[in-house]
Amino acid sequence: MKKTIITVSREFGSGGHTIAKRVAQRLGYAYFDKELIEQVAENTGLHRDFVAERGEYAPSASRFAYAFISRGADGISLEDTLWNAQRELILNIADTKAPCVIVGRCADYLLRHREDALHVYIHADKEFRANRIVELYGETDAKPEKRLDEKDKKRRINYNYYTGRDWGAVHNYHLSLNSGVLGTDRCVDLTVAACGE
Amino acid sequence: MKKTIITVSREFGSGGHTIAKRVAQRLGYAYFDKELIEQVAENTGLHRDFVAERGEYAPSASRFAYAFISRGADGISLEDTLWNAQRELILNIADTKAPCVIVGRCADYLLRHREDALHVYIHADKEFRANRIVELYGETDAKPEKRLDEKDKKRRINYNYYTGRDWGAVHNYHLSLNSGVLGTDRCVDLTVAACGE
Numbered sequence: 001m002k003k004t005i006i007t008v009s010r011e012f013g014s015g016g017h018t019i020a021k022r023v024a025q026r027l028g029y030a031y032f033d034k035e036l037i038e039q040v041a042e043n044t045g046l047h048r049d050f051v052a053e054r055g056e057y058a059p060s061a062s063r064f065a066y067a068f069i070s071r072g073a074d075g076i077s078l079e080d081t082l083w084n085a086q087r088e089l090i091l092n093i094a095d096t097k098a099p100c101v102i103v104g105r106c107a108d109y110l111l112r113h114r115e116d117a118l119h120v121y122i123h124a125d126k127e128f129r130a131n132r133i134v135e136l137y138g139e140t141d142a143k144p145e146k147r148l149d150e151k152d153k154k155r156r157i158n159y160n161y162y163t164g165r166d167w168g169a170v171h172n173y174h175l176s177l178n179s180g181v182l183g184t185d186r187c188v189d190l191t192v193a194a195c196g197e
Numbered sequence: 198m199k200k201t202i203i204t205v206s207r208e209f210g211s212g213g214h215t216i217a218k219r220v221a222q223r224l225g226y227a228y229f230d231k232e233l234i235e236q237v238a239e240n241t242g243l244h245r246d247f248v249a250e251r252g253e254y255a256p257s258a259s260r261f262a263y264a265f266i267s268r269g270a271d272g273i274s275l276e277d278t279l280w281n282a283q284r285e286l287i288l289n290i291a292d293t294k295a296p297c298v299i300v301g302r303c304a305d306y307l308l309r310h311r312e313d314a315l316h317v318y319i320h321a322d323k324e325f326r327a328n329r330i331v332e333l334y335g336e337t338d339a340k341p342e343k344r345l346d347e348k349d350k351k352r353r354i355n356y357n358y359y360t361g362r363d364w365g366a367v368h369n370y371h372l373s374l375n376s377g378v379l380g381t382d383r384c385v386d387l388t389v390a391a392c393g394e
């Protein structure tokens with residue numbers, strides 16, 4: 001069965017964004033990454049910076065990240081509001097916008113029971129990713145390895161909190177690729193080939 | 198750089214053995230799986246059944262599996278003797294028999310620093326694997342899920358004990374494939390494609 005929905009989960013600095021975009025272009029699939037942020041911001045009234053950050057990252061890199069966030073009288077935090085809106089949007093996109101590629105935001109989990117979905121994970125060694133984020137985003141006061149650790153940890157906590165699964169666990173994905181070893185072009189080729197006819 | 202050594206690690210019942218064999222045939226690479234067992238048995242004088250079993254599986258599915266095995270005065274157990282011989286053989290094969298495909302036996306770890314090696318992990322959902330082992334090996338008194346759990350656990354303990362790494366952790370491999378979703382043919386195609394030109 002040809003896969004008409006591709007979710008791409010990626011480690012920070014792995015180039016997963018570029019790979020996902022090129023896969024969508026190659027296959028002529030719709031592409032959802034930043035587009036999700038705009039739509040969720042519009043649907044919820046939340047600021048797009050908040051949606052961009054908290055849609056994938058926990059408020060802190062502590063395992064208690066979600067214990068101390070503020071909640072309304074109904075127990076619903078802004079983070080939960082965001083999660084619910086993001087979830088609804090992704091389920092809706094899968095139903096109405098396929099064929100498509102969806103980047104990040106726990107889409108692999110949300111669409112885990114769909115037989116028309118291919119779940120892809122892009123990872124790379126820390127050294128490769130550290131060099132890449134310095135090239136892309138420049139130096140900062142924090143060492144690149146530290147920036148990676150914090151980003152990875154926040155993403156892992158967010159994923160685990162909302163899905164109950166481990167982020168980056170091999171069983172969550174159908175195809176996991178080391179972009180540092182395989183290179184961007186080959187990752188695009190392999191993902192396209194994995195979709196089938 | 199074309200990958201001339203392919204290591205294939207596989208979950209029990211995932212079909213990784215078949216995939217590895219077909220990749221070797223397609224590429225015209227030498228193939229080492231059972232061949233390793235014969236050679237290690239010959240080099241060490243250990244019985245081939247012991248080599249076949251303990252070369253990949255811990256003595257029991259307990260995390261203390263290696264705590265109570267018997268050791269000689271030099272602290273070397275039969276398991277350690279086997280590990281050392283297997284390690285030496287695999288390093289030697291990589292040096293002298295490439296291009297080649299090597300199945301299991303921590304080869305991904307032993308050859309982790311080689312730039313000419315591609316490390317592949319074949320996994321599948323438990324239901325798929327349970328059905329497959331009943332088809333291949335027939336029913337036994339133990340339920341197939343229980344047989345899988347025990348095999349997986351023994352393999353995980355063996356791998357962790359000798360490598361210090363987690364078996365099946367996505368970062369150990371360059372390419373991880375769900376054979377249940379992708380199918381055998383596509384897993385062969387993807388592995389061949391991942392080797393490059």
